[in-house]
Amino acid sequence: QVQLVESGGGLAQSGGSLRLSCAASGISFSIYTMGWYRQAPENQRELVATITSGGTTNYADSVKGRFAISRDNAAKAVYLQMNSLKPEDSAVYYCNAHRRTGIGRSYDYWGQGTQVTVSS
Numbered sequence: 001q002v003q004l005v006e007s008g009g010g011l012a013q014s015g016g017s018l019r020l021s022c023a024a025s026g027i028s029f030s031i032y033t034m035g036w037y038r039q040a041p042e043n044q045r046e047l048v049a050t051i052t053s054g055g056t057t058n059y060a061d062s063v064k065g066r067f068a069i070s071r072d073n074a075a076k077a078v079y080l081q082m083n084s085l086k087p088e089d090s091a092v093y094y095c096n097a098h099r100r101t102g103i104g105r106s107y108d109y110w111g112q113g114t115q116v117t118v119s120s
Helices: none
Strands: 003-007 012-013 018-026 032-041 046-051 057-059 067-072 078-080 092-102 106-109 114-119
Touching: 003 092, 018 032, 018 092, 018 114, 032 067, 032 078, 046 067, 046 078, 057 067
Parallel strands: 012 114
Antiparallel strands: 003 018, 018 078, 032 046, 032 092, 046 057, 067 078, 092 106, 092 114
16 A cells, blocks of 8 residues: 655744655655645645656745755655745645656655644
8 A cells, every 4th residue: 555654744933944754655666756745724735845756856936945855765755854934834744756657647645744833
């Protein structure tokens, strides 16, 4: 079975830091693009950052220069280092694993989410 388990969420002060982790099992981790998404109350789920199997990263404009995504293929884990946190970063953060096959089929797996709350 496929499982993505997030950890590291919690409370932080404005300007503080948190490090989120996502541990994957049941997939060929190294071939997946991994990502972090977030969803605040009454908002749609939005992209935060992604990292491809080759290590190419992509960030939402709102977090560029503050957040960093990384992966450890041996550990089947992806991380999100969050610095200079702002109250608007408060959301449930979800880990995502994505792949597209050679015949055009797309697969996505999601974790349960971890709450991040940033106080003013």
